[in-house]
Amino acid sequence: MAEVVLSGLGKVYVDGTRAVADLDLEIRDGEFLVLVGPSGCGKTTALRMIAGLESVSEGSIRIGPQVVNEVPSRDRDVAMVFQSYALYPHLNVYDNIAFGLTLRKLPKKEIDRRVREVAEVLELHEHLERKPRNLSGGQRQRVAMGRAIVRAPQAFLMDEPLSNLDAKLRVQMRAQIARIQRDLGVTTVYVTHDQTEAMTLGDRVAVMKRGVLQQVGPPQELYDRPVNLFVAGFIGSPGMNLVTARLDRDDDGHHWVTVGSDALLLPESVLLARPALAGYAGRDVVLGIRPEDMEDAALADAQEGSILHSVADLVEAMGSDVLVHFPVDAAPVVTDDTKALAEDDGTADLPKGSGVVLVGRFSPRTHIYEGQPVAAWVDTSRLHFFDPDTGLSVWTTSGELE
Amino acid sequence: MTVVEVSVTGAPRRGVLSRVVSRLGNGVVQVGLALVALFWLVPVFGLLIASLRDEASNTASGWWTIFTAPTSLTLSNYADLVGNSTVLRSFLNTVYIAVPSTVLVVVISALAAYGLAWIEFPGRLWLTTLVVGLLVMPIQVALIPVAKLFGSLGLFGTITGVVLFHVAFGLPFAIFLLRNFFAGIPRDLVEAARMDGAREWVIFRRVVLPIAKPAIASLTIFQFLWVWNDLLVALVFADQDSAPITVALRAQLRQFGTNIDLLSTGAFLSMIVPLAVFLAFQRYFVQGVLAGSTK
Ligand SMILES: Nc1ncnc2c1ncn2[C@@H]1O[C@H](COP(=O)(O)OP(=O)(O)OP(=O)(O)O)[C@@H](O)[C@H]1O
Numbered sequence: 001m002a003e004v005v006l007s008g009l010g011k012v013y014v015d016g017t018r019a020v021a022d023l024d025l026e027i028r029d030g031e032f033l034v035l036v037g038p039s040g041c042g043k044t045t046a047l048r049m050i051a052g053l054e055s056v057s058e059g060s061i062r063i064g065p066q067v068v069n070e071v072p073s074r075d076r077d078v079a080m081v082f083q084s085y086a087l088y089p090h091l092n093v094y095d096n097i098a099f100g101l102t103l104r105k106l107p108k109k110e111i112d113r114r115v116r117e118v119a120e121v122l123e124l125h126e127h128l129e130r131k132p133r134n135l136s137g138g139q140r141q142r143v144a145m146g147r148a149i150v151r152a153p154q155a156f157l158m159d160e161p162l163s164n165l166d167a168k169l170r171v172q173m174r175a176q177i178a179r180i181q182r183d184l185g186v187t188t189v190y191v192t193h194d195q196t197e198a199m200t201l202g203d204r205v206a207v208m209k210r211g212v213l214q215q216v217g218p219p220q221e222l223y224d225r226p227v228n229l230f231v232a233g234f235i236g237s238p239g240m241n242l243v244t245a246r247l248d249r250d251d252d253g254h255h256w257v258t259v260g261s262d263a264l265l266l267p268e269s270v271l272l273a274r275p276a277l278a279g280y281a282g283r284d285v286v287l288g289i290r291p292e293d294m295e296d297a298a299l300a301d302a303q304e305g306s307i308l309h310s311v312a313d314l315v316e317a318m319g320s321d322v323l324v325h326f327p328v329d330a331a332p333v334v335t336d337d338t339k340a341l342a343e344d345d346g347t348a349d350l351p352k353g354s355g356v357v358l359v360g361r362f363s364p365r366t367h368i369y370e371g372q373p374v375a376a377w378v379d380t381s382r383l384h385f386f387d388p389d390t391g392l393s394v395w396t397t398s399g400e401l402e
Numbered sequence: 403m404t405v406v407e408v409s410v411t412g413a414p415r416r417g418v419l420s421r422v423v424s425r426l427g428n429g430v431v432q433v434g435l436a437l438v439a440l441f442w443l444v445p446v447f448g449l450l451i452a453s454l455r456d457e458a459s460n461t462a463s464g465w466w467t468i469f470t471a472p473t474s475l476t477l478s479n480y481a482d483l484v485g486n487s488t489v490l491r492s493f494l495n496t497v498y499i500a501v502p503s504t505v506l507v508v509v510i511s512a513l514a515a516y517g518l519a520w521i522e523f524p525g526r527l528w529l530t531t532l533v534v535g536l537l538v539m540p541i542q543v544a545l546i547p548v549a550k551l552f553g554s555l556g557l558f559g560t561i562t563g564v565v566l567f568h569v570a571f572g573l574p575f576a577i578f579l580l581r582n583f584f585a586g587i588p589r590d591l592v593e594a595a596r597m598d599g600a601r602e603w604v605i606f607r608r609v610v611l612p613i614a615k616p617a618i619a620s621l622t623i624f625q626f627l628w629v630w631n632d633l634l635v636a637l638v639f640a641d642q643d644s645a646p647i648t649v650a651l652r653a654q655l656r657q658f659g660t661n662i663d664l665l666s667t668g669a670f671l672s673m674i675v676p677l678a679v680f681l682a683f684q685r686y687f688v689q690g691v692l693a694g695s696t697k
């Protein structure tokens with residue numbers, strides 16, 4: 001087990017495509033780091049460079065004490081789980097798992113012991129004689145895991161290992177991967193574009209956009225304190241609502257943020273946490289509201305100054321909660337970040353009406369129906385603010401974390 | 403010959419009409435296949451009967467008359483053939499030519515194809531293009547220059563010379579075929595082996611070759627048949643002592659004209675070997691070797 005340190009890592013493919021730029025990332029010994037981002041942002045490329053399957057254009061990769069830029073994959077002592085599983089089709093489950101060990105010339109007895117132990121953990125012991133083509137998707141996935149685990153490598157690299165499973169299996173396997181990684185304590189880099197996987201699995205999550213690392217931190221930190229619009233919009237599901245709003249300071253020294261025809265009063269705590277926000281008084285800011293920070297005003301003991309009024313556009317009952325979509329008369333946010341997010345959602349090409357549709361996550365006790373007026377209470381202490389030009393979070397100064 | 407069975411399982415809930423159509427379709431396919439098989443089998447069978455009849459009855463009547471007037475069949479032709487040292491030696495020559503030509507082509511082309519498909523080196527694309535380009539080179543243009551070259555090297559009229567020529571002209575197609583097959587193996591699979599600690603040689607031996615069995619088996623049969631049945635190359639490069647059976651049978655034909663008994667026996671022998679090779683390898687033609695490896 002070892003730490004994996006990427007310094008100034010960059011990749012330019014032969015055709016000139018820049019896939020990764022100046023990536024600095026320190027993955028601690030035993031840590032589970034999730035690399036997340038929209039399609040094409042360079043996650044796989046970064047992972048393949050760590051694996052040694054792709055040459056390094058710039059910077060360096062260190063595994064444990066050794067810089068491995070020029071070390072071939074087979075000598076890096078890391079194991080990879082492929083999205084496609086990549087099982088050897090002509091070998092049975094036992095031999096698939098044992099393959100790496102036989103190449104290391106371990107004694108037969110030792111190999112046998114380790115393979116059976118791993119098969120037991122992954123509940124594959126009844127299928128050891130089967131060929132991959134006779135296994136279910138979930139079993140194949142577990143064989144792929146077994147092949148990595150049995151080698152007890154310095155690090156696990158996993159590239160969307162669950163994306164070929166159906167939703168239910170994915171949740172099961174997610175839990176299993178988390179458990180196994182915790183038990184073995186092997187440093188793990190896990191690539192996904194599913195933010196739920198990222199949040200649930202990662203000790204820390206690194207968010208990438210177009211080859212550039214945006215933010216890295218524990219899941220809760222990314223959720224609570226995203227550094228920019230991109231991270232804010234990417235983490236969380238449904239995504240954070242983003243609208244252009246105007247910040248004003250009244251004669252009593254209170255700060256109000258105007259969304260369409262409603263104004264929200266900012267509590268003191270928000271301004272204390274974000275001193276730089278005062279500087280935006282009299283200007284437009286980007287306001288971010290998480291769906292889960294809203295509630296049906298009728299159920300929330302709401303005060304004026306924390307309510308948005310509109311008409312319900314769409315009501316989606318999810319069982320545990322109800323998603324209410326409602327338009328507000330405010331300008332949408334169009335920046336580089338929101339464009340990247342829209343591309344990821346596949347909503348980039350949809351026609352944009354005037355105004356913005358917000359999504360609120362209400363309690364199932366709500367009695368709102370489509371076409372009826374909505375009064376949405378907003379937890380104003382949890383509002384997010386971003387600079388409309390740079391897209392950076394507004395904290396102390398220009399959006400830097402203190 | 404293999405019988406192709408068209409399975410009709412897994413059609414329980416379709417309409418009667420579509421089932422009838424599919425039954426009929428299957429029937430048509432099977433009748434068609436039977437006809438094709440018959441077309442191929444009749445001459446082979448005729449050859450076999452002719453080789454089992456003595457010279458007198460062969461000249462007196464056609465082989466099909468055995469159905470109406472069964473004459474006694476005899477193995478004497480085969481005995482004669484074994485006694486005929488020219489034919490026997492030429493039969494052995496064919497083996498000495500065909501086996502090394504096949505083995506060398508398969509081994510060399512498999513190694514080359516792996517390199518072209520999976521090892522990155524400068525000029526790889528050019529080399530691949532060159533190999534494909536060589537495919538269009540007709541044998542005929544090389545006969546005379548190579549004959550001259552063999553003459554000065556002392557290879558003319560030797561089995562080694564014939565083998566070398568067959569190997570040289572078998573390789574482009576063989577490399578092309580195998581490279582394409584190897585390149586079609588999912589990249590993840592090769593990379594998984596690399597991550598598992600395998601060197602190129604191990605990947606070749608333990609991952610690529612087992613998966614490529616069907617391609618290798620096809621290539622082996624093609625190459626073997628081609629060399630076994632070759633007349634042109636042997637006519638040019640072999641002398642009396644190194645002549646394969648194709649050349650020897652042709653010489654017999656000129657000598658006696660009507661010695662159908664000896665000819666049919668030799669031809670049948672010369673045909674039965676490739677057939678045996680085909681049957682030996684046909685179990686490797688299993689479809690879907692890659693099933694289950696990815697996704
Ligand atoms: N071999 C290659 N040659 C040229 N460009 C490449 C190559 N492989 C990937 N790219 C490009 O590099 C960028 C990053 O690709 P990468 O596969 O790392 O993305 P990703 O984040 O893994 O995406 P996904 O979530 O879709 O798997 C993309 O723009 C892609 O088109």
Ligand SMILES: [Mg+2]
Pocket residue numbers: 043044045159
């Ligand atoms: Mg990828």
